[in-house]
Amino acid sequence: MLGNHSRFNVSGEDLLLNGSIRLSGSSAFNLRCGTEAGSGATYVEFGAGRRSIGKLEIVAPSGFLKMNDRLFRDRLVVYSKASHCMVVNALNLEKYIAGVISREMAPGWPLEALKAQAIASRSYALYQMRTNRNRDFDLESTTQDQVYEGAGSESPRTIQAVEATRGQALTYEGSSLKAYFHANCGGITEVPEFVWGGETKAFRPVACPYHKRERDRTHWTVHLTAEQIQNALKKIAGLLPRGFLRVASVEAGAPNASQRLSDVAVSDSSGNSLLVSANTFRNAIGNTRLKSTSFHVRRSPASATYTIEGQGNGHGVGMCQIGARAMAEEGRSSEQILQFYYPLAKIRRVL
Numbered sequence: 001m002l003g004n005h006s007r008f009n010v011s012g013e014d015l016l017l018n019g020s021i022r023l024s025g026s027s028a029f030n031l032r033c034g035t036e037a038g039s040g041a042t043y044v045e046f047g048a049g050r051r052s053i054g055k056l057e058i059v060a061p062s063g064f065l066k067m068n069d070r071l072f073r074d075r076l077v078v079y080s081k082a083s084h085c086m087v088v089n090a091l092n093l094e095k096y097i098a099g100v101i102s103r104e105m106a107p108g109w110p111l112e113a114l115k116a117q118a119i120a121s122r123s124y125a126l127y128q129m130r131t132n133r134n135r136d137f138d139l140e141s142t143t144q145d146q147v148y149e150g151a152g153s154e155s156p157r158t159i160q161a162v163e164a165t166r167g168q169a170l171t172y173e174g175s176s177l178k179a180y181f182h183a184n185c186g187g188i189t190e191v192p193e194f195v196w197g198g199e200t201k202a203f204r205p206v207a208c209p210y211h212k213r214e215r216d217r218t219h220w221t222v223h224l225t226a227e228q229i230q231n232a233l234k235k236i237a238g239l240l241p242r243g244f245l246r247v248a249s250v251e252a253g254a255p256n257a258s259q260r261l262s263d264v265a266v267s268d269s270s271g272n273s274l275l276v277s278a279n280t281f282r283n284a285i286g287n288t289r290l291k292s293t294s295f296h297v298r299r300s301p302a303s304a305t306y307t308i309e310g311q312g313n314g315h316g317v318g319m320c321q322i323g324a325r326a327m328a329e330e331g332r333s334s335e336q337i338l339q340f341y342y343p344l345a346k347i348r349r350v351l
Helices: 093-104 111-131 156-164 226-234 278-285 321-329 334-341
Strands: 007-017 021-033 042-046 049-053 055-067 070-081 084-090 168-172 219-225 247-252 263-268 273-277 295-299 305-311 346-349
Touching: 021 070, 021 084, 070 093, 093 111, 093 156, 111 156, 111 168, 111 321, 111 334, 219 226, 226 247, 226 278, 226 305, 247 295, 263 278, 273 278, 321 334, 334 346
Parallel strands: none
Antiparallel strands: 007 021, 007 055, 021 042, 042 049, 055 070, 070 084, 168 346, 219 305, 247 263, 263 273, 295 305
């Protein structure tokens, strides 16, 4: 799913709309979405003219079309959702994976690492396709699932990685595995239940000696004032209890077996305290600032400033991408990389 939009533009060659409206040659038009006149309909605007359509399918016989100057393959499906339009790119799974890889892993990395990413991303996509089969779309195009920005992200190396692994996926007990991955594990991988809750038997922690690289920033530091922390926690409705005063202390809880925190204790000057899950705390501050939940907190005695020092980057579940690159550079195959990070899964040809 490419997101929700109130207005955007589409262009392409010989486009076909809803299977019956043919636009010969080069075409460019605007789509406007909203609740104008209370209709909540989708309007396709051709100059001064409009056509009201609840669902619009835009097919590109040439194989490509553009949305807001970004190139996509095959077909766009536009759904009217009252005050906006939801836009979905419907395309072949292998073409989708070729576009995902270079947004989730640098295309200049060793081919075996790219192949491991292709198999993991395909497995994740297949899991989501099965889970969301009754929805209008299978996957988000953001880090909520996998980053996908269209055909413009493809490269010869990502296409090579896809072709070399075509149809292969990680499976657990006969079904496609939701093969999570992350940038840098910081030394040991995590299991899903300590991040999102629930029990997932398909994963176990893996000690990873491959995560350290001179040119990769394993360790990180963030400086935050009490006010910044308080404002961040306010973003989550209801997180701060009624009557909670200015943040006076922030203390990291005990680390788990993967050296990540389960929770963070936040207190105010009157003794009110709040226990926040480490993952919620990280998301409130911003997961690009707090790069993982493997951190400790230190307060400056001279001011209400907190120094948070941590290691790793990402949720820590599944494949450590920095580790995958290091293993590939040591001559390990994509199969060996995946077996290391997903020891309970099997690689099978499923398509």
